[in-house]
Amino acid sequence: MPVISFEHVSKVYPLPAGDVVALDAVDIAIEAGEFILVMGPSGSGKSTLLNIMGSLDVPTSGEVTIAGNRISGMDDDDLTLLRRDHIGFVFQQFNLIPLLSVVENVEYPLILKARQNGSRERAEEVLEAVGIAETHFSHKPGELSGGQQQRVAIARALANDPDFLLCDEPTGNLDSKTGTAIMDLLDRMNREEGKTVVMVTHDPRMTDYADRTIRLVDGRVA
């Protein structure tokens, strides 16, 4: 059974100048353990697709199933808990919380899940797994390089042991050497930890890592 499935999923933004169709009757099935690239020109609906996969956004029509949950009819709390328990996000801008130290950033989703003090050991374990040295644990995110910040973001995404990682241009803000290191890390998580990875990218060289590539053009799977 696919871990994520889209059936005729559309997303329409009603704007004064006319409706914008970001996704147009998309059918997708992703199996557990796959490494999938989403590619396509700017504005083709890649981020919209990823956000719906991550239950950050809901479709205008169509049926979405995430980790066995049909999201139609789910309320905001249900969607939030689904994100918390099954999904790890990695963003182009890293999006670490500047108020928190490196290790606290990773601990944050653990606290949301445990509803009390999270596990500092678990946070440190994941940070070590993504290659962050212990000396950086107490630093603020702003004191790290872009590559290090993205590693911390990946550690944060992995903290609650999600079923899959959704990465929206995770190497977009990194030089190519650092980008390659991040790709190697995601690849390792996919192969060694069995995480399903769905990743948006503009970089054609990334296809080497992927099991398959979904190409979007004007909101349709090409």
Next chain:
Amino acid sequence: MMFFSFAVRNLRRHWIRSALSIIGIVIGVIAIASLGIMGNSINLLVANIITDVGDTVVITPHTAIGGTFAGDPRTAVDAAIPAREVEEIRRAANPHRTIPVLQGADEVEFGRGESGYTQIIGLASDDIPILLELAEGQYPRQNQPGALVGTYLAAEYDIAPGSKITIGNESIRVAGVLAERGFAADINPDYAIVVPDDWYESHFGANDAYPMVIVRVGDVEQIDAVKDAIENRINRREDIVDVFDSRDMLRQYEEIYQQITAFLVGIGGISLIVAAVNILNVMYISVTERIREIGVMRSLGALRREVLRMFLYEATILGLIGSIIGGIASAVSGYLISLAAVEVFTAGTTFGENFTVFDQSAVGFIAFGMAFGIATSIAAGFYPAWIASQLAPVDAMRQK
């Protein structure tokens, strides 16, 4: 809990902003509490110096302004109630005791060459013990005339029972010193000399008329019935006398001072509302600045109510710190302000010397100020916090 420490950190990150909004709350709480305490202490003070003789009806000659009390300076007219009307009053008030009062003034020599113009009150010998309490000495007896000296007069001129004083050119023995009575609705003998009515009439001459008549009703329940009986009997055709009781006077004072207190607390309330608007502003800025951060938290699995709670913590912390500092400060400033108020209101008298302004309602005003400070802070923080919690995660993340 992390949401709490989050709130603390964010307040610390913008500590100047936080400190300014705390100062706003502090000022508001101080304003409410100390103005409340001030109004309250004026109130207490007045209640303290008015002898509450709730069972006394006072009858004075009718004056044009009407409906006032004996202490009103406008009633200082040279009018009197004729003896035959006093008898009518006595009949109307029966079985309650009717006490005609003579009032005049004369030069009094207190010994040691000290003298001064002093109020002299004349009362029937058997009425005196009913109306006035002794601090020391004895009441004058029928066959042994003597004067009773008001407590402040006695203290000022060092008069004790047994001393001799000279009223006009007549010498009289001091039989006793009166207990402090305060501003009563009827007579205020604290600075006066009380003599038996026969001595008074032989000294000043009798003219069979009284500036004031007091009826001791004994039972507060019957006051209105007695007043009506007197009104019906004496004032049937024209208004000859004004009838009022001490409750009227207290009521007037209470009304005035309650209004003062409400007004003062109202001013304090306005300053707290200003402080609340400031908190609303600060919280609103905090939310707008952190929209993206809120989006990230939501994407990681923070529930709406958790975001709401985080921002409410911030407002609550601001309100709590401000209110605690404000509470302590207003205990101090309220005390000083009350002392000043007592001094102003009792200048030149000995009233309120050992008067304490810190009763439970002063504490109540501080508690009220603090509670109001915390409540307005939370209320002010609620709107921005609500906005933050309702943001759609995708929209929040799209923010720069």
